[in-house]
Amino acid sequence: MTRAFARLGNTTSLKSGIHPFPGQPVHNLILGGLPRREREAVAAKLQFIEFPTHCVLNEIAGPIRYGYFIDSGLASILNVTSEGKSVEVGLTGKEGFVGLPLIVGFDTSPTRAVTQIAGTAFRVSARDLKSLFRDCPQLLKLLHRYSQEFALQITQVAACNRLHRVDQRLARWFLMSQDRLGGSSFLLTQEFLSHMLGTRRASVTTAAGVLHKAGFITYRRGKVTIEDRAGLEKAACGCYASLTRQLKQWRGKPR
Amino acid sequence: MTRAFARLGNTTSLKSGIHPFPGQPVHNLILGGLPRREREAVAAKLQFIEFPTHCVLNEIAGPIRYGYFIDSGLASILNVTSEGKSVEVGLTGKEGFVGLPLIVGFDTSPTRAVTQIAGTAFRVSARDLKSLFRDCPQLLKLLHRYSQEFALQITQVAACNRLHRVDQRLARWFLMSQDRLGGSSFLLTQEFLSHMLGTRRASVTTAAGVLHKAGFITYRRGKVTIEDRAGLEKAACGCYASLTRQLKQWRGKPR
DNA sequence: AAAGCAGTGTACGTTACCGTACTGAATTTG
DNA sequence: CAAATTCAGTACGGTAACGTACACTGCTTT
DSSP states (O other): OOGGGGGGSSOOOOEEEOOSOSSOOOOOHHHHTSOHHHHHHHHTTOEEEEEOSSOEEEOTTSBOOEEEEEEEEEEEEEEEOTTSOEEEEEEEOTTOEEOGGGGGTOOBOSSEEEEEEEEEEEEEEHHHHHHHHHHOHHHHHHHHHHHHHHHHHHHHHHHHHHHSOHHHHHHHHHHHHHHHHOSSEEEOOHHHHHHHHTSOHHHHHHHHHHHHHTTSEEEETTEEEESOHHHHHHHSOHHHHHHHHHHHHHHTSOO | OOGGGGGGSSOOOOEEEOOSOSSOOOOOHHHHTSOHHHHHHHHTTOEEEEEOSSOEEEOTTSBOOEEEEEEEEEEEEEEEOTTSOEEEEEEEOTTOEEOGGGGGTOOBOSSEEEEEEEEEEEEEEHHHHHHHHHHOHHHHHHHHHHHHHHHHHHHHHHHHHHHSOHHHHHHHHHHHHHHHHOSSEEEOOHHHHHHHHTSOHHHHHHHHHHHHHTTSEEEETTEEEESOHHHHHHHSOHHHHHHHHHHHHHHHSOO
16 A cells, blocks of 8 residues: 555656647636636636546645646546545546635645546646736636535545445446546556555555446456446445535535 | 533523723733723723623524623634534634624524633624724734634634544643633533533543543543643544644734 | 566455444433 | 423443454466
8 A cells, every 4th residue: 555656656647738828728626717817817827737546646745836627637636644545535537626725825735636547638737827816806716616625525535435335335436437528448557556545555455346346347357337326326435426426516506 | 512501591690891901901812902992982882891701692593692702701603503512613812802703794593602701701792893893994804814723713613623522632632721810720520521522421521531541631529620731632632733733824924 | 489567367364344232321201 | 399301420231343364366577
């Protein structure tokens, strides 16, 4: 459990390009929710990047140099203990932003943010972000709202990690990932899942076996496929349902 | 584990009075951090209350009618699962505010907030709070900062609850409570601690026994006394240390 | 084709904690 | 003062998960 993040130490090859945003549609919901004026102001400071898997965006106790508006793929926010064990506390996909402490001017990260499924993002330097906040009230507002949503997610995951079995948590994880990614199969190893769930790799194998035998998923060498979503929802604990219910309720608010 | 919150259902006797703030000093750090103008504007909308223990401030999935600036005592933020089990995800004392979703306009609570140690607070209605936000940028700023601090707390607690033993978590809890309360003994039953830690009451007894035998605490019918804080810090896992380190680091920021 | 390796399956003794239940001591109530 | 109640301590069988280790199986590399 201790060594597997070793190769993540170096912030591996981020292919960055210059495209905010030439015609291509933007999937990120925060950027997408900005009024035109702010969107243009923000776009001027963004840098488009493609990230591979297992790339560290922010290191624990390290400086937060950039904020990331995830556009596709998936990033995990992990807490890493002094003994080197890790647990995922939150997942961020195209609905969100990585680097939340920046929105109140805190510039060190209490967590490790690591890309989980390869994808793309728009990144902005901490400095530029700060100056954008002066002119873009809606940007700030949306980020603060996302921050509350994210806190809700941590809250739910915290309880779930304490109270429920590995197979239930694994089911929840698949559901949450699918929500943020779309599609029904993604590439990830059990080794990595074990870091997310804060268990042994062997426990993930067993738990995946349970879900597999029930016909909900198939798993083959780093590729999981969700075969029966409804089944997974039954296999998961109530945490998934109450999380989505609350998110829906909040998002349904007039504004 | 299921029944113990029964009597909390009714929001028991909140003795409320009218004192924002006639001479008495205000301990709450958020209120205390406001510039005079804002402080007066806010004070006009506050109501002073004394709360007993085990009083529900916000119910899970319920409306958030009031925000509470805790002035003394302690409130816990709990997640309660559909099976009725509960885990504490955060603690709020005089440094904080209960009702965080309100600061972005969300008015239902994803968690249960319950008073843990009797004390006092200034409460403000959701409606008044909303209107205050228009004129009090510093209030909003301090609340947003607190929100990030609180998220950090959840993050740390989430990992701790997953990875560490009951006795370690119990030690952490005592330390966190003492930080927020001052003093070295507080009134609380093992039954309640079990809800906080998300374990059986019997496990709390055992864990408390460990800390007692080591000479760190004494426990007698609902009253714990911290006898050796340094010892407790060693008995706790690294979570407590890294939480306080990060908080200190953030709070030390120029602004 | 052989070798190497990453990823998965499985096993086994150990540990922490669970659910439950009963006891006794301290405190409150009648 | 006796009775009732609240709270802490303890016990016991059961279970989920742990640490560790090893074998198997597809891919990749040479």
